[in-house]
Amino acid sequence: MRAKLFTFGLKEDKGTPEYVCPSCNRIGLLFDPAENNYKAQDQLCRICGFRISDKHDNAVKNWNDAWTECGREILFDKPYEERCEYYRKTFYSFYGKYFYVASDMEIENKEFDDKLFSQYGFLHKKDDTKKILVRCDDGNFWEFSYETNTIIYLDDLKKYFAVGEDHERFYLFAGDGLTHGDSSATDAYRGGYIGFVPDMFPLYYPLFYPDDRECILMDQDKKKYYFKIECSVA
Numbered sequence: 001m002r003a004k005l006f007t008f009g010l011k012e013d014k015g016t017p018e019y020v021c022p023s024c025n026r027i028g029l030l031f032d033p034a035e036n037n038y039k040a041q042d043q044l045c046r047i048c049g050f051r052i053s054d055k056h057d058n059a060v061k062n063w064n065d066a067w068t069e070c071g072r073e074i075l076f077d078k079p080y081e082e083r084c085e086y087y088r089k090t091f092y093s094f095y096g097k098y099f100y101v102a103s104d105m106e107i108e109n110k111e112f113d114d115k116l117f118s119q120y121g122f123l124h125k126k127d128d129t130k131k132i133l134v135r136c137d138d139g140n141f142w143e144f145s146y147e148t149n150t151i152i153y154l155d156d157l158k159k160y161f162a163v164g165e166d167h168e169r170f171y172l173f174a175g176d177g178l179t180h181g182d183s184s185a186t187d188a189y190r191g192g193y194i195g196f197v198p199d200m201f202p203l204y205y206p207l208f209y210p211d212d213r214e215c216i217l218m219d220q221d222k223k224k225y226y227f228k229i230e231c232s233v234a
């Protein structure tokens with residue numbers, strides 16, 4: 001089950017649409033899409049969900065194709081929860097025309113093409129001069145050889161993470177079992193890397209290498225885990 005995303009504009013259902021949507025060619029817009037103002041540009045079509053502000057190449061056509069693949073159902077005929085779910089499905093189908101998006105099966109099995117990371121600029125690196133250290137406040141300790149774009153498991157399959165590196169910045173992508181007690185872990189849009197955050201990794205954090213600061217995560221038993229990258233060469 002994928003996380004909820006992109007609910008912006010889906011709740012508001014006052015008013016009667018008067019304008020034709022450029023994507024589905026049906027009357028689904030409240031405001032004239034030709035007008036260059038916030039209301040006109042930020043609206044989405046109540047029939048197909050196309051966002052007027054979307055400026056991807058061929059967005060108008062690709063959204064229509066995605067909506068067709070999802071069954072051409074009328075978005076705002078659905079109750080709110082279903083509407084969000086249907087919108088999300090259409091969005092992923094649309095986004096998948098531009099980017100590699102992990103399938104439900106890949107997410108389930110935690111198996112994926114390296115493109116999932118590399119398309120966002122994260123390099124696949126192995127580096128023997130670095131290691132990834134994790135300690136838990138219950139006394140457990142793990143040491144992993146440094147490799148990015150790769151799922152690394154602690155002692156059970158729910159507690160996993162991956163390290164990402166781009167332009168000398170380091171990130172910790174945290175799996176399901178390691179993001180408890182984080183107030184920012186809500187259903188709202190959590191930004192960034194569609195196709196793997198938040199579907200595979202609910203949240204991500206900065207890692208501070210070569211700085212010694214640790215990134216702290218918590219499991220459901222409120223045990224804390226401290227992550228850092230360390231230089232392994234004395």
Ligand SMILES: [Zn+2]
Nearest residue numbers: 021024045048
């Ligand atoms: Zn439309």
